[in-house]
Amino acid sequence: MKKQLLILLVCLLLVVSVTAKQTALNIWAAWALEWCAIYQEITDKYFTPETGIEVKIDALPWDGFEQKFLLAAATGDVPDVGLTGGLGPADLGVRGAVVNLQARFGKEVDDLTKQFFPGLMRSLTFYDAVFGMPMIYxxxxxxxxxxxxxxxxxxxxxxxxxxxxxxxxxxxxxxxxxxxxxxxxxxxxxxxxxxxxxxxxxxxxxxxxxxxxxxxxxxxxxxxxxxxxxxxxxxxxxxxxxxxxxxxxxxxxxxxxxxxxxxxxxxxxxxxxxxxxxxxxxxxxxxxxxxIGTMGIMIFEKSKNVPEAWEWVKWFMSEDAQSKVANQIMTKIPGGIFLPANYRALMNINIPENHKTVLVDQGMVGKAPAYAxxxxxxxxxxxxxxxxxxxxxxxxxxxxxxxxxxxxxxxxxxxxxxxxxxxxxxxx
CATH class of the missing domain: 3.40.190.10 (Periplasmic binding protein-like II)
Structure with a gap:
C-alpha cells in the first residue's frame, strides 16, 4: 500500500512539473534592468499566485533590440512575449511572426483597447489586424x-x-x-x-x-x-x-x-x-x-503558450497592474517616470492632479504614427x-x-x- 501511494505521489509530482513547464512564460523586454526588475517583482507578487503561470522577464539592451527580435523571428527561437518599440509589433506582425490579437481574441481585444488612449493603436495595427497592445504613453x-x-x-x-x-x-x-x-x-x-x-x-x-x-x-x-x-x-x-x-x-x-x-x-x-x-x-x-507615442507588447506566433501569454498581457495592461508598475518605478528609480497607456491607470499615478489632467486630455486627442x-x-x-x-x-x-x-x-x-x-x- 505504501509503495502504491509513493508511486502515486511521484506521478502527481511529475504531472505538476510538466504542467509548470508548459505554463512558464519567457518575456524579452527592451527596457532598463531596473524597470524589468519591477515588472518581474509585481508579476511574481500578483499574477503568478492568481494564475499559477510562472513568468521570467529578461531585459534586452536598448542598442540592437530590434535586430534581436528580427533574428529570433527568423530562426524560430522566440520568447512568448516581447516588449518593444511602438511600431515593432506591426513590423513583425506583417511578416507573420506575431499573433494577430484581433483575429485570435476578438472581443477581449476590443474590451482592453477601450482602456487605452485611442490614437496609440495606430502604431500597432495594419488594416484590420492588431499585432500588439500599447504599454506606455x-x-x-x-x-x-x-x-x-x-x-x-x-x-x-x-x-x-x-x-x-x-x-x-x-x-x-x-x-x-x-x-x-x-x-x-x-x-x-x-x-x-x-x-x-x-x-x-x-x-x-x-x-x-x-x-x-x-x-x-x-x-x-x-x-x-x-x-x-x-x-x-x-x-x-x-x-x-x-x-x-x-x-x-x-x-x-x-x-x-x-x-x-x-x-x-x-x-x-x-x-x-x-x-x-x-x-x-x-x-x-x-x-x-x-x-503621441508608445512601446508595444506582442505575442510571438511560434510561442507554445499563446493563451497564457495573452492572460499575462491582459493582466499587465489592466488599470490595477499599470498603476502599481507606474508608482513603483517613480518610487524606486530616481528620475523614473512611467506614464501608462491605460488612461485610467494614469489618473492613479503620484503626480499633481492638474498635470494628470493635461496628460490625459492631450492623450485623448493625440495620434501616434501609423504603421505603413x-x-x-x-x-x-x-x-x-x-x-x-x-x-x-x-x-x-x-x-x-x-x-x-x-x-x-x-x-x-x-x-x-x-x-x-x-x-x-x-x-x-
Whole structure:
C-alpha cells in the first residue's frame, strides 16, 4: 500500500512539473534592468499566485533590440512575449511572426483597447489586424515658466495665432519660444498636420498624404515660425534653456516633464504645463491634436503558450497592474517616470492632479504614427531634408514638402513590393 501511494505521489509530482513547464512564460523586454526588475517583482507578487503561470522577464539592451527580435523571428527561437518599440509589433506582425490579437481574441481585444488612449493603436495595427497592445504613453506638451511669463505679462497661448503674438514680446527681452526642430521634427510637423485634419498617409496606407492642401499648409505654417518669426533652431538641450529662462515657453516631450520634476528642484512652483496650442476649425472649436507615442507588447506566433501569454498581457495592461508598475518605478528609480497607456491607470499615478489632467486630455486627442511598412526614421529623414531646404536654403516650402512626399511615395512603393508576399492577406 505504501509503495502504491509513493508511486502515486511521484506521478502527481511529475504531472505538476510538466504542467509548470508548459505554463512558464519567457518575456524579452527592451527596457532598463531596473524597470524589468519591477515588472518581474509585481508579476511574481500578483499574477503568478492568481494564475499559477510562472513568468521570467529578461531585459534586452536598448542598442540592437530590434535586430534581436528580427533574428529570433527568423530562426524560430522566440520568447512568448516581447516588449518593444511602438511600431515593432506591426513590423513583425506583417511578416507573420506575431499573433494577430484581433483575429485570435476578438472581443477581449476590443474590451482592453477601450482602456487605452485611442490614437496609440495606430502604431500597432495594419488594416484590420492588431499585432500588439500599447504599454506606455508619451506626448508632447506646452511647458512654460510661470514666473517669467507673469513678469512679462504674457498669457498662456491657446492657439498658434497666440504663439505668433507672444514671440516678439519674448524676443524683445532676449528670450524666445522653441520646438523640437533638429531632433524630433516629425512630432512638430504632426501637430500642424493633425490639427488641420491631415495625416501622413492615405487611408489605404499606400501613399503619403502630405502633398494635400492640409499637408502643404501645415508645413508652411511650421516653417514660417523659423523663417518669419525667428524661433531658434536645434536648441540642445532644450531642458537647460528652460532652466536658465532663455526659452521660458516651449513644446517638448514627457521626458522633459521627468527632468523638471527631478532635476530642477530650484524651479519648483515656477513652471507649469498645458496642452499644445490648437488650430480653430470653421466652428471656432480648437483642434489640439499632437504627436503621441508608445512601446508595444506582442505575442510571438511560434510561442507554445499563446493563451497564457495573452492572460499575462491582459493582466499587465489592466488599470490595477499599470498603476502599481507606474508608482513603483517613480518610487524606486530616481528620475523614473512611467506614464501608462491605460488612461485610467494614469489618473492613479503620484503626480499633481492638474498635470494628470493635461496628460490625459492631450492623450485623448493625440495620434501616434501609423504603421505603413516604412520605418519612421526614414520618414523623419525626408522631413528633415525638406525642412533644411526650406529653412536653411530658403527653398519654397511647398516645393520642399512636395519633394518629401515624392520620396515617401517611392519608399512606400518599394516596401509594398518587398512585403507583397506577406501583406496580401491584409491589404484592402
Amino acid at each position: 508619451g506626448s508632447y506638451n506646452l511647458f512654460y515658466r510661470t514666473d517669467i511669463l507673469n513678469e512679462l505679462g504674457i498669457t498662456i497661448p491657446q492657439t498658434w495665432d497666440d504663439v505668433r503674438g507672444i514671440i516678439p514680446k519674448l524676443q524683445a527681452q532676449k528670450r524666445n519660444f522653441s520646438m523640437a526642430y533638429g531632433h524630433k521634427s516629425v512630432a512638430d510637423y504632426s501637430m500642424f498636420l493633425f490639427q488641420r485634419n491631415g495625416d501622413w498617409y492615405t487611408a489605404d496606407l499606400k501613399k503619403s498624404a502630405i502633398a494635400t492642401p492640409e499637408g502643404i499648409q501645415a508645413f508652411q505654417e511650421y516653417v514660417e515660425l523659423y523663417t518669419k518669426y525667428g524661433i531658434p533652431k536645434d536648441i540642445q538641450p532644450a531642458f537647460m534653456t528652460f532652466k536658465t529662462g532663455d526659452i521660458p515657453i516651449q513644446i517638448g516631450p514627457t521626458f522633459d516633464y521627468a527632468n523638471l520634476q527631478v532635476a530642477a528642484p530650484e524651479l519648483r512652483g515656477k513652471w507649469e504645463m498645458s496642452m499644445v496650442p490648437g488650430t480653430p476649425n470653421q466652428s471656432g472649436e480648437l483642434n489640439r491634436s499632437a504627436y 511598412l516604412s520605418p519612421e526614421s526614414v520618414t523623419q529623414r525626408y522631413l528633415e531634408n525638406a525642412l533644411s531646404s526650406a529653412i536653411l536654403l530658403n527653398e519654397d516650402p511647398q516645393k520642399a514638402i512636395l519633394g518629401a512626399a515624392k520620396e515617401m511615395d517611392s519608399e512606400l512603393a518599394r516596401k509594398q513590393a518587398e512585403f507583397k508576399r506577406f501583406i496580401s492577406k491584409w491589404v484592402q
